[in-house]
Amino acid sequence: MNVVSTHQLSKSYNETVALRDLDLEVHAGEVYGLLGPNGAGKTTTLRLLIDVIRPTGGSITLFGEPMSPGLRGRIGYLPGDLVLYDRLTGADYLRFCGALRDHADLGEATRLAKRLDLDLDRRAGELSKGNRQKLGIVQAFGHRPDLVILDEPASGLDPLAQREFHSYLREYVDSGGTVLFSSHVLSEVEQVADRVGILLAGCLVVQDTVASLKANALRELTFTFGEEVAAASFSGVPGVREAMQTSGTEVRCRVTGAVGELVRAAARFPLVNVTSHEPDLEDIFLHYTEEHGDDD
Template structure:
């Protein structure tokens, strides 16, 4: 698949504070990319740079093969955006918004927008000021996709959506990517990212500390093994095994967190009166927290 979004050494400084540092990123057509990070990590700065709302201190952004600094207007015509601080025209109905954005984009076909509004159960005849937070968010999503963009940049797109609307939006997003669309989205709901993203990037203090498929992150993440023995055992034998980060003993039960292959750990346990062993695969939230507290890059 072709690269839709490409950044190199992308940096944004605010005085002495570096909000984003040397970001190298490639996102391809047909891909959903989840951008993760705690508050202040640089996610919103990245999104604003991609939308040309702010300019980088240094570095490059290439969209659709062209430098954003050369012609941002042409690039943005091919993009959709759901901002984290969505603002609508309170006196306009949903239908009015669709027609306004269609005129601004010179894209009169509203078929995609109306179909998506129906899927999300959004009433386009109501004024924006009459809409709940969830329905306002639905309208923001519909506006982002109404012109069939090649790239969508989404900041907390499912915020406020009810569970059924979230499921429908996730299904639509996967269909969009399967048809060749490209999406970069930020979300604090990590279970949402795990459901829809092909790859994720983790930002900490403005730096990209991880960039991989979720399956690859899980393969190298800390996992927890629980050993049950016929009688209490000496937990020190587990602490000496390579890759073991934490050992907790509670009577005849020993829990270990381990990075990498677990064969040696299982062999140590097998030499003891082992009754049972279970392995808990890490989810994306656990992986993310390991990075945030400093273990993810071990």
């Protein structure tokens, strides 16, 4: 089941196209990471999903239905530009949010605040950036929503808080929840996301599991030989995108997919050593950025 589905979702501001024909699917019980550079359309997408702004074209369904007042209570949201009432304590702020949602039980919010080492008795105006972010996270999850949408959730969190937050995310999803979050911190997405979508200049250029993206990503193999071998010897091997001569006895190949044919081709020469650079999510992201270009 898709918790979030969009069809040709578009948003323009006068002559500026912020989002173009977005077909996004977020499955029930997964963490979906939306990647992209600043200005790619991530925040616009999230705001469209929660009905803060309206699309220029296309459609959105949540839990198989169009957005309605009844669905809003099933969604938690953390904006990227979180604004708090500085005079309210954390506990007062959570009670205020609970009243808006008709959800008076602060049990889950209190438990999460304790896990994140957040003092709910302090006024929001006294909190550091990291603790303000923690309070925003707590309010997003505090009413036990079915779907949580987070815009750059780890911004300002220290490493210990990030680790605890990521652990909580996995527990939340394992208990039946669904998370869609945006980020440009690639290591965070790689650590917690089940599937990833990459937005560039308002277009979704790929969405897939992290494992599948890695399996099909461009990787580098460097071969060292006991004698001079020309890079051209590998240019026709299946999967080889580029073969570069780094020295007379060393050739570096960029390859996609299985590398068996390339290794067999290299074994025809006096092979001394082979090293492989396995791609991470940053490599994949940069590859798509280079391939599709970036207008921002």
